[in-house]
Amino acid sequence: MRRSTEIEDMPGLLQDALGKGHRPVEVVRLRGGTRKGVYRVLVDGSRAASVIVYSWSDAENFWPAGREHASTDPFAPASGLSLFLTAQRTLSSLGVRAPEVLLVDDTQRRHPADVAVVEDIDGGTLEALLETDPTRAAAVVNELAGMLDVMHHHHSGRHGGVDVLRRGGTASGGSCEQRVFDGALRDVKEAARRDERIERAADALTDRLHELAGRVTPRTEYGLIHGELGPDHVLIDADGHPVLIDIEGLKYFDIEWEHVFLQIRFGEHYTAFSRRGLDQQRLDLYRLAMRLSLVTGPLRLLDGDFPHREGMQWIAEHNLKEALALLGRDVGR
Structure with a gap:
């Protein structure tokens, strides 16, 4: 127990x-x-x-x-x-x-x-504020976008977790795009064992990942990203400013990975974060890979005794449908 x-x-x-x-x-x-x-x-x-x-x-x-x-x-x-x-x-x-x-x-x-x-930052989450006070939330979102600009323009010639790089280490798994690609292939296999819809689409998903990865060109400079920045990971302080939490995944990486997550989690509010100069080929690969990660991760968590199961089941189901929609596939049972 x-x-x-x-x-x-x-x-x-x-x-x-x-x-x-x-x-x-x-x-x-x-x-x-x-x-x-x-x-x-x-x-x-x-x-x-x-x-x-x-x-x-x-x-x-x-x-x-x-x-x-x-x-x-x-x-x-x-x-x-x-x-x-x-x-x-x-x-x-x-x-x-x-x-x-x-x-x-x-x-x-x-x-x-x-x-x-x-x-204790007790002003609530940005997620809640977007629901209750969209006008006030818009100002917080704009300030958050400025904070992310500072992070994303803080560059490193090496990618990896900030703690790894601080200790002089090097990220494993090859380039950012290679690591994302390899992880997505594993996610397809793992999700296919748990859901017959992914199993039926596994070959098509694998082929699509190979196609998208083949379009990405090398890169040697990386920005600082949160890695999982949804509005639930932003608190509001007493002066109305955003505060980042769940920061342990901070890393130097392709900022397109962050932008895909922002697009998914902020939806219509993403326009405040949108920036010119993003690599469309990386965005395409990372979008499908992110959806697959958000299927496999919650399904793995549900293998254990995580107590808030309904929310995790919704995340897995929603992202499964979105991943298959990127193939133009029927998402029914």
Whole structure:
């Protein structure tokens, strides 16, 4: 049975992060985390009414064992305190807002797992704001687009996770386009074992991936991308500014990968992010590969005991239909 973080785990953390006299009043696990626990802790004391605690406990990782990844793989599971800290420091150095870090501990003396205490950005998500106040949300989206311009124009001659590159490593898997292509081929095989519609279209999907990959020309400069930037991964601070979360996957990569994800997740609001000069051949390959990834990933997660199953089932089904639509295929059962 999985053990979530409880209120008795918190007193030492809070006193070290905020000072003596602060104690936890309530601990609430926030929905959505698949690799780490995210908790809002209500605090009795003078400095803060609440903080967020990230816990990288094995019990908080809902992904079942499966495909092995080298640690240098740009798409290796992005989870861990070191990845978070490197990403947070990298973004902060560029003036891109991420939650302020109040305390980190990898000794497991205060807490049974690697842990970070960060500020609580309690203005809600951009996803919610787009629904409730589109006018205010438009200003946040425009500011977010400017933040991404800063990131995407922060170039590196090497691609890979920021933590890997910081340690002098090199990304495995070949070029960006080769890694995406190889991953998409694996996704086709894996999804075909789980859904007969993908199984029926597997040859056509494979042929299409080969065709699209053959059109992409080499590149030697890469931008900094979040890697999974949907409106649910953007919080609004007290002054109405966007704050990036779930940043552990920060990497130097083809910015077209980010733009495809933005197109999918922001829909009609993507126009604020649209930029000239994107490589159409990469966009075409990455669009199909992204859809396949968003089928296989949720289906793998559903092999385990992830609790919020309906949402994952919807993501897999929606993207399966979109992937097949890119082939002009019937998406019925």
